[in-house]
Amino acid sequence: xxxxxxxxxKNNVYYFDNGATTLKPKEVIASTVDYYENYxxxxxxxxxxxxxxxxxxxxxxxxxxxxFINAEDASEIIFTSGATQSINMVVNGxxxxxxxxxxxxxxxxxxxxxxxLPWFVLEKEIGIVxxxxxxxxxMEVTLDNVKKSITNRTKVIALAHVTNVMGDxxxxxxxxxxxxxxxxxxxxxxxxxxxxxxxxxxxxxIDFLAFSAHKMLGPTGVGVLYGKYELLDKVIPTNVxxxxxxxFTSLNEYNxxxxxxxxxxxxxxxxxxxxxxxxxxxxxxxxxxxxxxHCAELKRYAVSKLSNLNNIDVYNPNTEGSIIAFNVRNxxxxxxxxxxxxxxICVRAGNHCAKLxxxxxxxxxxxxxxxxxxxxxxxxxxxxxxxxNENILEESL
Amino acid sequence: MDNNLKRSIILENYSNxxxxxxxxxxxxxxxxMNNESCIDNIDIMINIDNNTIKDIRFDGEACAISTSxxxxxxxxxxxxxxxxxxxxxxxxxxxxxxxxxxxxxLGEAIVYNEIYKQPNRKKCALLPANGIKKILKxxxx
Ligand SMILES: Cc1ncc(COP(=O)(O)O)c(C=O)c1O
Numbered sequence: 001x002x003x004x005x006x007x008x009x010k011n012n013v014y015y016f017d018n019g020a021t022t023l024k025p026k027e028v029i030a031s032t033v034d035y036y037e038n039y040x041x042x043x044x045x046x047x048x049x050x051x052x053x054x055x056x057x058x059x060x061x062x063x064x065x066x067x068f069i070n071a072e073d074a075s076e077i078i079f080t081s082g083a084t085q086s087i088n089m090v091v092n093g094x095x096x097x098x099x100x101x102x103x104x105x106x107x108x109x110x111x112x113x114x115x116x117l118p119w120f121v122l123e124k125e126i127g128i129v130x131x132x133x134x135x136x137x138x139m140e141v142t143l144d145n146v147k148k149s150i151t152n153r154t155k156v157i158a159l160a161h162v163t164n165v166m167g168d169x170x171x172x173x174x175x176x177x178x179x180x181x182x183x184x185x186x187x188x189x190x191x192x193x194x195x196x197x198x199x200x201x202x203x204x205x206i207d208f209l210a211f212s213a214h215k216m217l218g219p220t221g222v223g224v225l226y227g228k229y230e231l232l233d234k235v236i237p238t239n240v241x242x243x244x245x246x247x248f249t250s251l252n253e254y255n256x257x258x259x260x261x262x263x264x265x266x267x268x269x270x271x272x273x274x275x276x277x278x279x280x281x282x283x284x285x286x287x288x289x290x291x292x293x294h295c296a297e298l299k300r301y302a303v304s305k306l307s308n309l310n311n312i313d314v315y316n317p318n319t320e321g322s323i324i325a326f327n328v329r330n331x332x333x334x335x336x337x338x339x340x341x342x343x344x345i346c347v348r349a350g351n352h353c354a355k356l357x358x359x360x361x362x363x364x365x366x367x368x369x370x371x372x373x374x375x376x377x378x379x380x381x382x383x384x385x386x387x388x389n390e391n392i393l394e395e396s397l
Numbered sequence: 398m399d400n401n402l403k404r405s406i407i408l409e410n411y412s413n414x415x416x417x418x419x420x421x422x423x424x425x426x427x428x429x430m431n432n433e434s435c436i437d438n439i440d441i442m443i444n445i446d447n448n449t450i451k452d453i454r455f456d457g458e459a460c461a462i463s464t465s466x467x468x469x470x471x472x473x474x475x476x477x478x479x480x481x482x483x484x485x486x487x488x489x490x491x492x493x494x495x496x497x498x499x500x501x502x503l504g505e506a507i508v509y510n511e512i513y514k515q516p517n518r519k520k521c522a523l524l525p526a527n528g529i530k531k532i533l534k535x536x537x538x
Contacts, residue, residue, distance in 0.1 A: 334460040350436040365436055397404055
């Protein structure tokens with residue numbers, strides 16, 4: 001799909017690390033450059049035309065994000081530096097003040113460090129208790145297992161919509177329904193899902209959602225925290241400063257602005273947000289459903305080709321997300337990745353920041369292929385040809 | 398040394414690493430080297446007596462370069478006194494980092510003399526040296 005739109009692809013690389021970050025289309029690069037070249041100014045500050053334009057464009061992106069995830073109101077969209085910051089803001093700005101010792105937070109062992117660690121820290125700080133929803137043999141989450149993990153002290157369920165190692169899609173809608181019936185908050189890490197599948201926060205009834213622009217064709221350093229207005233309004237700013245107050249005096253009187261600005265202290269990543277807007281336009285032009293379909297088809301194709309090779313173990317052939325976790329038999333994942341690198345193929349090796357997963361999966365490290373809209377079957381054919389080799393270890397040296 | 402020979406020395410040390418497997422012995426000092434920039438994870442234990450390295454053992458999950466480099470490094474260092482061992486490690490680091498080095502003391506470790514051509518492998522090759530140095534440094538007065 002539209003490979004000419006992606007300047008990076010001219011560099012003769014086979015890029016299969018989209019779970020880590022995606023390539024940027026010309027439009028995204030151009031809109032960022034356009035800001036720096038033609039209307040560089042701060043937001044919410046000046047009384048001159050350029051500054052006003054910045055305001056308009058910046059707030060217009062907020063509206064694009066709102067529409068993209070079908071939030072009720074644009075003030076529920078907070079721009080952050082990425083999913084990691086979004087999750088930290090929720091945990092430290094909201095849950096730290098609304099949970100108490102002994103309250104239970106349910107996560108899973110397949111979560112990314114950015115979803116797991118903020119809770120670990122909170123456990124140390126205020127004595128909440130982290131519990132793990134049991135995963136199926138395929139490392140998936142079922143509503144039944146969620147129900148089994150809930151006790152009368154469970155206050156939060158926090159999990160990825162799509163995981164970044166196995167690529168399974170969690171039944172968020174069912175989980176939310178059950179959770180809310182039991183007065184449990186639902187925090188969703190959308191870093192891997194928002195780029196790939198239609199996500200309607202109202203339909204899924206999510207309380208808080210975090211995601212990153214750079215995994216969906218946008219610039220690095222921009223992310224989103226979505227929260228239902230009445231909850232987001234209770235998030236205590238962990239960052240205070242300019243742009244988020246209405247008044248402060250030397251008597252230590254101050255007043256903070258309303259949402260969304262209260263949670264965006266300081267000069268934001270204006271260029272990044274503007275580029276993010278172009279990324280959303282680009283995705284909308286193609287259609288998120290077409291992207292899902294394309295990536296799912298690539299995954300099916302790659303899994304079937306990989307299964308024809310007798311030296312490959314695929315750990316997640318059946319998950320719906322377009323991620324493939326595999327190893328070349330008897331070869332350490334990093335050696336495989338370095339071998340592939342010699343053939344201009346980019347894949348990631350390791351535990352993919354999901355260091356608890358080995359406790360369930362029993363495998364420490366894998367190679368990960370993750371597709372996006374510009375990947376093709378021809379690229380997969382090339383990958384298969386390169387993997388069909390008995391001397392991978394030798395040639396990795 | 399020609400490339401095929403280098404390769405086969407590396408592979409031999411990867412497939413049959415020297416002194417792999419930890420033991421329970423209070424005379425050893427232990428260090429975990431969890432490579433911060435990659436995914437290798439190696440434990441190293443050293444027995445030092447009378448300023449001399451009596452024994453070194455290791456275990457862990459790591460790539461072919463880290464594992465083989467550890468195996469080779471162990472063989473070169475056992476029996477040396479602390480000062481000589483640190484000298485060897487320094488020459489090894491110089492080699493990996495493309496600085497001037499004294500190749501006379503490196504023995505089999507010379508197989509990594511072109512690893513700089515693969516920058517993403519340098520950190521793997523340096524892993525055992527960093528770990529062993531951590532322990533030896535405590536013995537330098
Ligand atoms: C599932 C998941 N959550 C969170 C993150 C963190 O995203 P970022 O590093 O952009 O903050 C990632 C990125 O790797 C991810 O895959």
